[in-house]
Amino acid sequence: MGIKIQITEEKLAKLSASMEKNKLKPGPLMPTLHDAQSIFGCIPIEIQKIIAEGLNESIAKINGVVTFYGNFSVEPKGENVINVCLGTACYVRGSQGLLDAFSDELKLKAGQTSEDGKYTLQATRCIGACGLAPVITVNNQVYGNSTVQKAKEIVAQLRNAS
Ligand code: FES
Structure with missing residues (x-):
């Protein structure tokens, strides 16, 4: 059950730009996750992997943050x-x-x-x-x-x- 998200080149480019920008500051993870949530409408595992690589963090840590905070979601939400x-x-x-x-x-x-x-x-x-x-x-x-x-x-x- 559920709806599919679209992971386009354009959206991935936006995510890369967000990671590059946030890496310059202390604590880049939360602002990057906020950007990812708004770019994709959710943060599924494939996006978590990209963020883990980009920010040099473990997927376990990223998954923990995404699933803990109510403002992030792993699956796309409805209207x-x-x-x-x-x-x-x-x-x-x-x-x-x-x-x-x-x-x-x-x-x-x-x-x-x-x-x-x-x-x-x-x-x-x-x-x-x-x-x-x-x-x-x-x-x-x-x-x-x-x-x-x-x-x-x-x-x-x-x-x-x-
Ligand atoms: S228990 Fe506090 S708002 Fe529901």
């Missing part, structure tokens, strides 16, 4: 990205039920992107808005005190808008 917080405050207020509701509606498990590239469903760690638990974000917009009903409405809205 609409839905995040359900499974941090403690949200979890105790029922966020697993919200995740299940999105899963049912979109026929996706957490971490998956639909075949048509329209939706990505993700479970996240605490996003720092615990006072609004349970929290979901849709395309970076935060919805606090969310309910299963709200989750269904959001999916209906996204479908109508596409």
Whole structure:
């Protein structure tokens, strides 16, 4: 399941330029990964290998960073990205039920992107808005005190808008 990314010569040239520029500064890895994420829309293993060679780092380290930070992704994301917080405050207020509701509606498990590239469903760690638990974000917009009903409405809205 999921969508394919295009690794073109032009994009690879941009990545090389980013590595050359960032190598001149201390700590070139994070800025290079940010550039790679925006150039390719994700940082799959083939791109991680190129960065490892270019910056003289181990692939294990790069893979660890890419998979740890929520702003990087190994697979391409859909046009609409839905995040359900499974941090403690949200979890105790029922966020697993919200995740299940999105899963049912979109026929996706957490971490998956639909075949048509329209939706990505993700479970996240605490996003720092615990006072609004349970929290979901849709395309970076935060919805606090969310309910299963709200989750269904959001999916209906996204479908109508596409
Ligand atoms: S636990 Fe969900 S925002 Fe903190």
